[in-house]
Amino acid sequence: MKDAEENMLTIGVIGAGYWGKNIIRAFNNLKSVKLKYIVDSDQDVLNKFKNLYDVEKLKDYKKILQDEDVDAVAVVTSAHTHFDIAKDCLLAGKHVFVEKPMTLKVEHAQELVNLAEEKNLKLMVGHLLLYHPCINTLKEFIDKEEIGKPFYIYCDRLNLGKIRKDENALLSLAPHDISVAIYLFGENPLSVSAYGQCYLQKDIEDVVFLNMLFPGNKIAHIHVSWLDPHKVRRTTVVGSKKMIVFDDMEPREKVKVYDKGFDMTKNYDSYDEFLQIRDGDIHIPAVKMSEPLKLECEHFLKSIEEDFIPRSDGYNGLAVTQVLDAGIKSIKNSGIPVKIGEK
Ligand SMILES: NC(=O)c1ccc[n+]([C@@H]2O[C@H](COP(=O)([O-])OP(=O)(O)OC[C@H]3O[C@@H](n4cnc5c(N)ncnc54)[C@H](O)[C@@H]3O)[C@@H](O)[C@H]2O)c1
Known part of the structure; x- marks a missing residue:
């Protein structure tokens, strides 16, 4: 053809x-x-x-x-x-x-x-x-265990506008962050709970707070809103050794690795000595930037030419759809946790 x-x-x-x-x-x-x-x-x-x-x-x-x-x-x-x-x-x-x-x-x-x-x-x-060079830098840091064991992720995607009439803020904005959490943790969540409210239009949530529980008690929290004074596009990953932040609103130096956390001491006399705060250096990794949209389109074409499974394949789309579906069910039921795949 x-x-x-x-x-x-x-x-x-x-x-x-x-x-x-x-x-x-x-x-x-x-x-x-x-x-x-x-x-x-x-x-x-x-x-x-x-x-x-x-x-x-x-x-x-x-x-x-x-x-x-x-x-x-x-x-x-x-x-x-x-x-x-x-x-x-x-x-x-x-x-x-x-x-x-x-x-x-x-x-x-x-x-x-x-x-x-x-x-x-x-x-x-x-x-x-998933095609953003900064997200791929986060992925490398996690996969090489440079931040230790990943504990939790939180993502903020906030702005004033663009309001949609045919879908809520969850459907419009959260698929990006849900796919990022799944990608960074390398597995699908077990359950979802979410709160949302419709302030501007009937039955269309303007703001949603969604939590996903992953295997091993890892959690991801996503805050999306088109009714917010701040324009925020930020992903934070907290690990046992280090913490890493991707702030897409920064013109440069979008990724920062914080050598911060708590060290456990073996010999201690008091609880204060057991957990010692480590407030170390901030490292700014060099990220080779390229337009994510160009990389995404190239990836699609290459997956056809070279016959490999695209990073955001149909299964990834299905996993995100399952989270959105569970999130909507949870919102309708005052935030109760909904297991993935639960009818
Ligand atoms: N990846 C991203 O960062 C990103 C950003 C914005 C939007 N989106 C997604 O892109 C999609 C489109 O969003 P948008 O903001 O461009 O919406 P839009 O309403 O501006 O554009 C959609 C267009 O599709 C056309 N259309 C609808 N049904 C059609 C049909 N059956 N045949 C041909 N044309 C048809 C409409 O006339 C309209 O022009 C949505 O799924 C949205 O979530 C992705």
């Missing part, structure tokens, strides 16, 4: 709104792929692309499904449409990149995973932070 002339992959992007325009730019800038279609069901949105990109612009994505030239599709539409569009694309034999959250229902996520496996196609979810 390769492009005959250039022997490169061919892609179509479905959904050209706020985020879609960035995905279109990112794929268009990559030399290893040919962008053939831009699709949006809204003519006003399509009109904005009239003089941009020398590619076909469509209102209906069905034409892409029949085009043998197209190897892959990026689904960048609103979350509630992801399942139907991604399913159609997989059934038509296309590799699929789908934005977060992969689907709104757990059974839909499972169906996409099964379908991709049956058809031997790549299914990758837009968990952008």
